[in-house]
Amino acid sequence: MIAVLLLIAARQSMAISRDTYGVPHIHAERLTDAFYQAGYAVAEDRLWQMETSRRLARGRLAEVLGKSFLGSDKDIVTTGYTDDELLDQYRELTPAAQTVVEAYVRGVNAYIRTRSDSTLPEGYRQNGFKPEPWTALDTVAICVRLLQQFGRGGAGEIRNLAALNYLQTQKPIGTKALDVFDDMAWFNDPDAIPTVAASDDPLARNHPNFDKPSRSATEAQLAKLPKLGLLQLMGGIRISSREESTRVAESLSSPFHTGSYCVVVGPKKSATGHPLLLSGPQMGMRVPSLVHEMSIEAPGFATVGMDVPGIPGIIVGHTKSFAWGLTSGVADTDDIFFYPTDGSNYQAGDRSRPITRIKRTIKVKGGDDVVVEQQRTIAGPVVMAAGKTLFSKRSSYWMRELETFNSWIGLWQANSADAIEASLNQATMNFNFFYATSSGDFGWRYLGLIPKRAPGLDTRFPTPGDPIYNWQGLLSPAEMPRVRNPKAGFLANWNNKPVSWWPNFDTPAWGKVFRNSALLSTLDKPLLNAADLEMSAWSIARMDEDWPFFKPYVELAKGAPGYELIEGFDGRTFDGSLQAGAFDAFKTALRQELFLSNAGSFLNPEFFNLALQPSMMLRALERKTHFNYLGDRTPKQIVEAALARVAANPPGPFHAPGFRSLDPTPVPYSNRGTYIQVIEFLKSGIYGRNVVTPGVAETGPHSNDQSALARAWLYKPMGFGKN
Numbered sequence: 001m002i003a004v005l006l007l008i009a010a011r012q013s014m015a016i017s018r019d020t021y022g023v024p025h026i027h028a029e030r031l032t033d034a035f036y037q038a039g040y041a042v043a044e045d046r047l048w049q050m051e052t053s054r055r056l057a058r059g060r061l062a063e064v065l066g067k068s069f070l071g072s073d074k075d076i077v078t079t080g081y082t083d084d085e086l087l088d089q090y091r092e093l094t095p096a097a098q099t100v101v102e103a104y105v106r107g108v109n110a111y112i113r114t115r116s117d118s119t120l121p122e123g124y125r126q127n128g129f130k131p132e133p134w135t136a137l138d139t140v141a142i143c144v145r146l147l148q149q150f151g152r153g154g155a156g157e158i159r160n161l162a163a164l165n166y167l168q169t170q171k172p173i174g175t176k177a178l179d180v181f182d183d184m185a186w187f188n189d190p191d192a193i194p195t196v197a198a199s200d201d202p203l204a205r206n207h208p209n210f211d212k213p214s215r216s217a218t219e220a221q222l223a224k225l226p227k228l229g230l231l232q233l234m235g236g237i238r239i240s241s242r243e244e245s246t247r248v249a250e251s252l253s254s255p256f257h258t259g260s261y262c263v264v265v266g267p268k269k270s271a272t273g274h275p276l277l278l279s280g281p282q283m284g285m286r287v288p289s290l291v292h293e294m295s296i297e298a299p300g301f302a303t304v305g306m307d308v309p310g311i312p313g314i315i316v317g318h319t320k321s322f323a324w325g326l327t328s329g330v331a332d333t334d335d336i337f338f339y340p341t342d343g344s345n346y347q348a349g350d351r352s353r354p355i356t357r358i359k360r361t362i363k364v365k366g367g368d369d370v371v372v373e374q375q376r377t378i379a380g381p382v383v384m385a386a387g388k389t390l391f392s393k394r395s396s397y398w399m400r401e402l403e404t405f406n407s408w409i410g411l412w413q414a415n416s417a418d419a420i421e422a423s424l425n426q427a428t429m430n431f432n433f434f435y436a437t438s439s440g441d442f443g444w445r446y447l448g449l450i451p452k453r454a455p456g457l458d459t460r461f462p463t464p465g466d467p468i469y470n471w472q473g474l475l476s477p478a479e480m481p482r483v484r485n486p487k488a489g490f491l492a493n494w495n496n497k498p499v500s501w502w503p504n505f506d507t508p509a510w511g512k513v514f515r516n517s518a519l520l521s522t523l524d525k526p527l528l529n530a531a532d533l534e535m536s537a538w539s540i541a542r543m544d545e546d547w548p549f550f551k552p553y554v555e556l557a558k559g560a561p562g563y564e565l566i567e568g569f570d571g572r573t574f575d576g577s578l579q580a581g582a583f584d585a586f587k588t589a590l591r592q593e594l595f596l597s598n599a600g601s602f603l604n605p606e607f608f609n610l611a612l613q614p615s616m617m618l619r620a621l622e623r624k625t626h627f628n629y630l631g632d633r634t635p636k637q638i639v640e641a642a643l644a645r646v647a648a649n650p651p652g653p654f655h656a657p658g659f660r661s662l663d664p665t666p667v668p669y670s671n672r673g674t675y676i677q678v679i680e681f682l683k684s685g686i687y688g689r690n691v692v693t694p695g696v697a698e699t700g701p702h703s704n705d706q707s708a709l710a711r712a713w714l715y716k717p718m719g720f721g722k723n
Helices: 002-012 031-058 067-079 083-091 095-113 122-127 136-150 157-167 177-184 215-223 230-240 243-251 403-411 417-424 516-521 530-540 547-556 578-596 605-611 614-621 635-648 707-712
Strands: 016-018 024-027 261-265 276-280 292-298 301-307 316-318 322-328 334-340 345-348 351-354 356-362 370-376 382-386 389-395 431-437 442-446 482-484 490-493 675-682 685-692 716-718
Touching (some): 016 031, 024 031, 031 095, 031 122, 031 136, 031 292, 031 301, 067 370, 083 136, 095 403, 157 177, 157 230, 157 334, 177 215, 261 530, 276 322, 276 431, 276 530, 301 675, 301 685, 316 675, 334 345, 370 382, 431 490, 442 490, 516 530, 530 675, 547 614, 578 605, 578 614, 578 635
Parallel strands (some): 024 292
Antiparallel strands (some): 016 024, 261 276, 261 490, 292 301, 301 316, 334 389, 345 351, 356 370, 382 389, 442 482, 675 685
């Protein structure tokens, strides 16, 4: 009875309305009241998801879910921050940001207090515990994990070292292992399509220089490294990439996938003469959705769009004066440094330093406590100890993630392009940020802290820990790629290369064959409208971005056995398409024909496909590689041999990947946004539509009421009141 009275009292004191899809719309007389209500509303919708998210982010899952979650907790505890360090970051937030967090925390706890044991989410009863009060530390931990998941890149040096070690064991390559590695991990492909063309790039003639390492510099750097086996290196890869906690995040419906696309159209390219914006953050598709939706309105403050349970405020959406979208930037923000060690100390140049050791206890439900030790050097947490060498990960944003939250606080109240960009100057994490304003301005900023590396280093491999190889500062916001109101009239990004002069560093992500080419192909019209943006999202979910690049080579083998299986394919991967299934099989066969006899299998098919990307396949066919993968055969003969492989084992029709909802059958075509919004600027104001699949709640009628929209590629209105 007391819980019921508390619930009624809480409801009476709040101005939370919900529309027909259950989306909470908050109207308050003060900003603190608004964020209090925001915390209450999201807890009402997603309390169990928030519970598992905070425990995931703090390394406390095994405490209530058992020993099967111990690996994830170890990931976090051995590479992340202590609670005190998270709180130190929180104390560095601006007073305005702290006020927002504190109000949100109070709202979450107000909702928790209304719950009795019988009305808590089922997960609490099933696992035999009750929710602890929500704290600022919980919100900070979730926020830091989210920013590290989507706003960083790099730390691929151990993976690259493992790839090189493997290549050195392949007899057909002989002494040319570095040649093959250079083909696999190219520095900069001038044919890769960037977000901004050189003609619109304000830094095209005056930009930071990134030195391409010479072969002698690479060999000298590799000579400093200890000899390591593949098994040792694979362990380092798993820890540095937090593989186990990412796997668990997926199972618990916490953000786990990195992607996202965004298009912003300026007035001159828009059929209406006003800006347009499409944003599709690709964070993974789970039940419940990894994201939530709400609107928040208070005097001088109004924002609506996507939020992440546990974090206050809107991350992608619009205010009453501008709209914005985000994609992950994929810049190299993290490096692996290595140091000689005797087990107690490590050598950094001519100075011996003690290894910092931080012991933490992980509680395990039904088992003994586990004490885990995190080791650190001056670079950061140790991710691999191999013999007499420590490998540590250094991150440009170390202890600075929450400065990006400060940036959001200013962003929500910006009312011009200048104010938006001034707020973005505080951002420390690497994102592509796109915006459009009611006044007609539109632009893009490449955000984050990017290290200035010492000259002569090969950034693809671990860096010696001698101080002479330390970073030489960070790029300033003025040195980062950006553009406002480009002559092209629009901007589009699908995690692609920012500008022509930006290299791949340690991760060969950007080449001539990249998915943004598919996105751009859907926008090839003199003028664009909102329907075109909707169709763009629909189309790219059904396109094979590799087809336009390999089509000329397939046509070389017209009439050869197997060609008839692909004949008529136009690049669209509709579910049930025989041609799409055949082309998918052809790419696998082509990769095998080009590389299997010389570079080897990379021990399993997944590694083989990841290491030998389509851009490398295309360059091999064009004979633009350091190593001759064709041998004495012509490209036509290679393609014919690949088609013969397909003909010998004809594949079935293409099956479009889908994602699970609460319906009996999956929602098809999973290559879409976790959340998608289409924004139109009109004379009367900003009009937005969106979809959050499968719904805003984790249980009840609004847990699955948007799956039908997603299945039909439809959108519902988004705004500041009932729809």
